[in-house]
């Protein structure tokens with residue numbers, strides 16, 4: 345039987361003394377890094393998979409080698425449905441082991457995600473098979489919107505801004521859907537990307553979708569070469585401030601967050617935290633793009649599984665940021 349309640353858990357929203365000191369205003373952290381399956385992804389992916397199971401789906405397939413793939417494998421296991429994860433041949437053994445540990449069948453094909461995705465779409469033409477998009481489907485956005493309902497429950501009054509990271513734009517689209525639902529559509533969103541995965545920023549500047557030639561950022565989880573078309577509509581419905589940080593700022597933010605809050609997150613999440621640690625919020629206030637007197641800001645700590653103390657050391661050496 346398909347369970348009615350969602351797979352995700354309500355996560356803590358905690359004021360961070362350390363980040364509030366850095367920002368010069370109250371910073372509330374939404375800890376999606378302690379979410380089931382290690383990131384916020386389970387909100388959208390779990391909801392999508394449950395709905396597909398209700399519609400008779402018998403086999404899930406997903407081309408995400410990252411957190412969406414882990415969330416899809418977890419969801420399939422909860423639903424008792426087989427799942428195939430299609431990944432580029434370069435995928436780390438750690439990720440393959442983790443996915444197989446969640447009961448998924450893993451197929452390695454192609455050099456990059458796009459080639460694996462072609463294979464996943466081919467498989468999804470089989471009868472009863474459904475392809476799970478990491479970020480580009482209304483059910484994914486609907487599931488991600490649950491995060492804002494929790495913010496409303498915890499905060500009651502709207503925050504001065506919400507800070508989040510953008511890869512393909514599924515989190516952004518979900519947060520916009522949630523803000524509209526709870527009547528907080530006037531709350532500005534600071535959309536963070538790393539250079540080399542800045543497909544949303546490029547699309548906003550061009551006024552249309554832009555496909556990056558390659559993903560050159562170390563924040564692999566932000567590595568969608570083209571954002572969901574829905575994100576451009578979001579930028580019209582809400583006030584979305586797009587900012588891009590360098591990889592070394594994202595990795596430095598990961599290190600500072602580890603020291604400040606004793607939690608280890610991916611560089612993708614470091615991109616969001618860099619809005620505080622790299623003084624971007626203060627600059628936006630100086631530029632008049634954010635109100636000079638924000639009573640609070642919420643940063644979504646999106647989490648991510650693909651990080652370890654060894655990987656952090658290697659990233660710091662590679663980017664020579666001590």
Ligand SMILES: COC[C@H](NCc1c(COP(=O)(O)O)cnc(C)c1O)C(=O)O
Nearest residue numbers: 408410411412511512513514515565648
């Ligand atoms: C390419 O990758 C898309 C997706 N990661 C997306 C992701 C994001 C960005 O979320 P999005 O904007 O794609 O909804 C932020 N923070 C973390 C930890 C993530 O894993 C994936 O796992 O396949």
